[in-house]
Amino acid sequence: MTERDYPALLRQFDLFDPAHEEWKYDAFAYAREHCPIVRTEAGTGFWLITRYEDMRRILEDWETFSSVQGSPAPTPVRLGPLDADPPMHTGLRKLLNPVFSRTFALRYSDEMRRNCRDIIDGWIDDGRVDVINQYAGPFVSRTLARMVFDEDDPEKMARAIEVVDRVTEEGTPESFFDLAMLSAEYLAAAQDHPPERDGVLRALVTGEIDGRPVPEDEALGSLNVIFLGGLDTTKSAIGHIAMQLALNPELESRVRDPRWVRQDMDEFIRLQSPVATFARNVTRDVRVGGVEMKAGDRVLIRFDSANRDDAKFPDGSCLRFDPPRGGNAGFGLGIHRCIGAHLGRVQIAIAFEELLARVTRLELDCAPEDIVWKPGIANCPESIPVRFKKVSS
Template sequence: MTECVHTVGLLPTVREPGCPFDPPKELRQARAHGPISRYPFPGGHEGWLITGYDLVRSVLADSRFSSRKELMRHPLIDLGDMKIPPAPPGEFLLMDEPEHGRYRKLLTGKFTVRRMQLLTERVEQVTTEHLDAMEKAGPPVDLVIAFAKPIPTIMICDLLGVPYETRDSFQEHVDAIVSGVSEQDQLAGYVATQQYIAQLVAAKRANPTDDVLSDLTGTDLTDEELMGVGLLLLAAGLDTTANMLALGTFALLSNPAQWATLRARPEIADLAVEELLRYLSVAKTFQRTALEDVELGGQTIKAGTTVILSYNTANRDPERFDDPDTLDIQRQAVGHLAFGHGIHVCLGQQLARIEMRVALPALVKRFPTLRLDVAAEDVDLRPETADIFGVKSLPVTWNACP
């Protein structure tokens, strides 16, 4: 008797009203049917959706599954005969070995736990400056603009060596990419950011300073490769952390007992950050394509087949985490997949952790009466189609001192 395998329609593009932190219902239902479901891509490609923790983790560690961009398929759009191009030079997240390893090896030593911990004092300084500015301005504020976005922006600018006098225009270009109101705005922002980083690479070659980009000019990377690496570090280090800070604050404010616990016990910031990473999983999905026939979860994944890996359902898998849909910042959320797994695990994960471990407890301590300035259901969320989930804005207020 042939086993009946669940089939998921087009990936859901909305979350249920009143449940902004939970994966869309259709994904949760798919996982309830089992860790692997059929996924018919637009255009007719028969792919798979992986929603269970163990299977997602196994695919990420399996070299028989490729990360190459040109082997992927768009999960929502029928591209017809249009071919997806290979990843540009330097964007090694979408490459396999040995190309991936060549780039990553040059960067690994610059993102060690010890080196990132040395940046803690700088993160504390930047956090304090923005909390001071919030307090001086008084309520209400948009926490995205006042707090969540500037902290990782400044840190990634420090790492890349972006001059202070050009950071505002640099930020405008990046904003257009991640939150442009149209594809035209996003494309314009991407082109402008490319041009800026190209100029920055040229400047670092001429006059190296104490930053990662300058260090890389001493390697065999071409200018085009340096620009690609710079864009990748920017994308990985800015938008993800900014949304974790904003959405994480939203989640804590929506769970007053958890907010109170972090306020009373700032020493558990490490646990709180890992739990928020698990619970929110802002980088929701990634793809891999089978290079050969692979047996997975009782199914045969044919060579050339693309699988979608659902991080947010994997991190809510009840077979891996007890009571997974509950936010519990005292939980030992060890082994979550928010940063991925395997050779492509997030290179900047330690910096993201430090930023969150410093910023969130400091926010709670400075503004213990912080609360939403709009109804929770009126918080403007990013669409589910965005690469990184989060909030567009987070209006908050607090009891200011007279």
């Protein structure tokens, strides 16, 4: 097999194989042009969905492409609402949407800013920082701990981060079981929370769907998803944007402009989709993009490939801010769009406002090709080391 034998590479593509991170974008680009829906026999076997329009069609037809048991890796736990279809999915989203609204997130904005400043204080005099592990990671975990879990114990959140990392990178039944145990502990503790402590946990333990309490497995599944999404995707987005600023110094002025959050943020998110992929199950024979799929087949939706589809986003493998281009699937798309997207956007905006108040002239502290991206469901680098100059007081 030659280096450019993309058909052969695609037939063995495994989202959990670290080596495949090195060539996946080139292979997806080949697929979009020559074989946009291609079969891989890795794992349980999937149809890879690489083009935007095919992705959209599948995501808008939940009856034909079910999310039930939609995890790309077999899992012994629920991941609702991510792996639920209507009406259960509808009920869970209705219950959780209020505590993941932009308004709810902004209640904690002052605390988020204090956390950013405290974290920056720890390395501001060093002139360099690993944006992922010394800034984005601690900031996101502190926000999640306080806002979602009302948790002040850093050791407990460190354990949560370790469990989430294993789930997203390995996808083993053992890692999912550990995640379920973690979620169960928090839900059990929430039973004794006083009524004035509103938020996610209270919504899950006291809320109702169609007049009945939330089923225990669905409550656990919802918390599993919040752990996974909350700790990984926003951290990745912050890290990637920082990397782009380090590689393209002219972008700093754009991100310093408060208006960047309206449209520029979406372009950063489009290019390096925090949510890389998720699966669907085919419920009946169907034809998509000229490919015959059978009931029981599984499809692997590559949000990160669809977001670089030139047919939807011209010159899709590059950042292009003008004119603005919407509709990206960086946080998913359709009824299963990431429930924490509003929170994530608030966190990203605050993270860069506080960062750029203290530092300027970011430069990558390694060769770009030395950045290692983790395999799995999210697109997240292991580290992003940068150098910087302190902003003059």
